[in-house]
Amino acid sequence: MNEIKSLKQKVSEISIYSFICMTVIMFTCFMLYSIKKNKITESQIRSELSLNLKNQNNLFLPSFLLPEQQQGMSLILEKIKSDEGLEDIKIIQSQKEITGVFENCRPNENISIVCPSNNLSLTAVVAPLKDETGYVYGFIFKSKKNSSAAYLEGAIQFAGVALLIIAIAFIAIYLRVARLLSKTLPNSMDQLVKWIESEIEGKQTECVQLQFKELEDLKVKISEVIERANKSRDQAVIGQVTSGIMHDIKTPLQSIVTAVHLVSEQEENSAKRLRRLENLFTMCLSSIPLIGEIIETTLDGNRKIQITKSNANLRDTIESSLQYTRELSRLRNVTVEVDAPHEVIASYDSLQFIRVINNLLKNGIEAAAESEATLNRKVKVSLASGDEHIKLTIEDSGSGFKVSPEKAFRAFRTTKTRGTGLGLLISKKIVEAHNGMIMASNSSEFGGAKMEVVLPTCEGMR
Amino acid sequence: MKLLLTLGIILGVSNASAKETVQIGLASNFSELSTVSFNPFGGYFKDAIELAVNDNKSLLNKAGIELVLKTYDYGIDDINVIKKVKEAAVSKPLAIIGYNYSSAALLAAPVHIQEKLPMLSPSASANRLSTFGKYVHLGSFNNQFMVETLAKIATTILKKKKILILTAVNCAYCVDLANSFGEEVKKYNGEIVKNISLLQEDTDFTKIAEEAKNLNFDAVFVPNQELTSARLIAALTEVGITKPFLGADGWGNEGSEFFRVLKGKKFTGYSVTHWHPKLKTAKSKKFVESYLARYKKLPNDTSVLAYDSMSLLIQALAKTKPLTRENLEKTLSSFTTFDGITGRAYLEPHKAPKKDILVLKTTDSGFAISQIVSPNKVVSRE
Secondary structure, eight states, X not given: OOOOOOHHXXXXXXXXXXXXXXHHHXXXXXXXXXXXXXXXXXXXXXXXXXXXXXXXXXXXXXXXXXXXXXTHHHHXXXXXXXXXXXXXXXXXXXXXXXXXXXXXXXXXXXXXXXXXXXXXXXXXEEEEEEOTTOOEEEEEEXXXXXXXXXXXXXXXXXXHHHHHHHHHHHHHHHHHHHHIIIIIHHHHHHHXXXXXXXXXXXXXXXXXXXXXXHHHHHHHHHHHHHHHHHHHHHHHHHHHHHHHHHHHHHHHHHHHHHHHHHHXXXXXXXXXXXXXXXXXXHHHHHHHHHHHHHHHHHHHTTSOOOOOOEEEEHHHHHHHHHHHHHHHHHHHTOEEEEEOOSOOEEEEOHHHHHHHHHHHXXXXXXXXXXXXXXXXXXXXXXXXXXXXXXXXXXXESSOOOSSOGGGGGSTTOOOSSSOOSOHHHHHHHHHHHTTOEEEEEEOTTTSSEEEEEEEEOHHHHO | OHHHHHHHHHHHHHHHHSOEEEXXXXXXXXXXXXXXXXXXXXXXXXHHHHHHHHHTHHHHHXXXXXXXXXXXXXXXXXXXXXXXXXXXXXXSOSEEEEOOSHHHHHHHHHHHHHHTOOEEESSOOOGGGGGSOTTEEESSOOHHHHHHHHHHIXXXXXXXXEEEEEEETTOHHHHHHHHHHHHHHHXXXXXXXXXXXXXXXXXXXXXXXXXXXXXXXXXEEOOSOHHHHHHHHHHHHHXXXXXXXXXXXXXXXXXXXXXXXXXXXXXXXXXXESOOTTOOOHHHHHHHHHHHHHHSSOOOHXXXXXXXXXXXXXXXXXXXXXOOHHHHHHHHHHOOEEEEXXXXXXXXXXXXXXXXXXXXXXXXXXXXXXXXXXXXXXSOOO
């Protein structure tokens, strides 16, 4: 799976990419412009340097001949340097005074010499300073940056400044956008999520003002969706709870109603009526607690489970549960196997825990019964004890979970044709009240559902 | 008797008809006569030379000399002076008159000595010109006399002891004046606050004016030629400097050019010069009238000095027999005095003459004569 990049990384990538593109475009423009400008050739530099040599020869000679004017030489040199835009100008007496990039330049007493510098960025002219008789007083040395070099240097300086400005602009944009996408937007999204949670939970919250119009619009749309979903859900809940309760209490109520009807058919004070009254009494004794349990079970889905732990043998609790479901498994033609040690002592609330095993066993039997296979309808109950935990596994040969098994623990989720969808949720709450875990998966052995309950042992709890 | 008379007439006629042609070279910057140049006076020089030849025609005729003037134009580059002297040396001129500026004269002098060709500079005033010796003759007092006079004015009359100097360092005349003035001021317990360098060709003195503004001085010595000096003073007054300015003969005399550059900016200035059109001597008045009549313009000090020097040279030519360079050199060296438009000059061979110096002071529109200082009034001279 590809790594998902954060918005900040994305912004960083886009900024760097844009910066590189801008830089490449800018330098390409500069290069094209430089090429156009670089048509000023070295020969032009030569002619520029040589243009005033005759006049300058005449200008300098009085400084050699007249002691009064010797101090004027430096000022004249400065003036020529400034006027001609020279890199350097000096009066030399011999080749020894030419150093650096022009060290190979050899002055000639008869003609002026043009020398390119070693790095080709400068051009120099060395001309003899001589009078009419040909007497050489020295040499004038002038050097100038080649126009291309000078232009390139200027272009590089300009490009440097431009690059700096672009870099600063991009950093500023990057920081602003990165902050927007990595902090401001997530904060707003977080606010939106919290608002959604509050809306779903039906809590009263202060009016949340999001920073972006788009999110505000989204909030309005989500609000409408939640409103619609809540209405549908409320109607479904009411229907399911009502039908569940009605279904569950219908049988015991019907038994009581039948028993009452049987009593009313007999004459008063007759022996048969008395027997039927006893039957009604027995029926009430067994059915009314069951109705209470059904109502209690429904309420437990919405409230915290209270448990009272004591040391008990889990095998005994399993056996008790098997007693309750024996009739059901017989009627549904499902074989229930038990693979458990005779004694597994744990600290738990046996009255609550039997509800868990009853629920899981009932679910397993009903799932196995609803499978297409008529033979080998099985439910297997396994119990394993370790140093730190005890694991109870109930597997069936039903059709298993078609979607994510974890969703089985949500309220009102059921795959059964008849059921409240609260059984597994209540079982989960009871197990978790024991600091245990309940997990749902598909059984590789039987092909149906596999429910695992893990409880900590006394050692494990310590 | 009749025979002698006839011989005399014949000799006289033959003398008159057999005039000796003498060529004199005129060396100057003739190619640049514009007033926007820092060396605009080649025209004034040549005009005055021709006027002097004209005015001394009778003397030349008497001496049987047919004077031919040949111009040697060295243009704006002083170094061309050497080439022109060499040209003249191998040619006919018996002497060269010219080199109005000290730098040209200083470059020419060694070649004249080498070529044994007499030179006479009417206006060059660098002190070193008096050290060359034979073949070098001068028509103007030297810088030393000017700075002695100016130092005395600054320190004793104006009571200004802290002096700022602004020197064009590619001008021999200017540097010589600046250095000599510095030495002279020290003799009067004065102080040179700073000597700021510039070039004659500079026209923008804003930076120098700003620098000067931050210095502590009492007066400014501007030892440069007329246009450069005027531009400097204009720049300094522009930034609010109101201290007095001092200058030498480079500032000119009546100041029309100077004040044109200043464009009405007021300043207090003192300068020294050789001559002024308002000088009330008979010779000066007559010269101004002749010059004005002939050239329809007022002469300047270059004209006057050229006129006096040419007159001196003509006197020397008239006295020289036979007319050779060497004999002319001897005659020129033999003069002890000369009475010219600029007054009486006391001559000493190969040295700057001693003569009166005019102290000028600024008025609203030009320079006016403040006083005339005789050479013997200044204590120390060369």
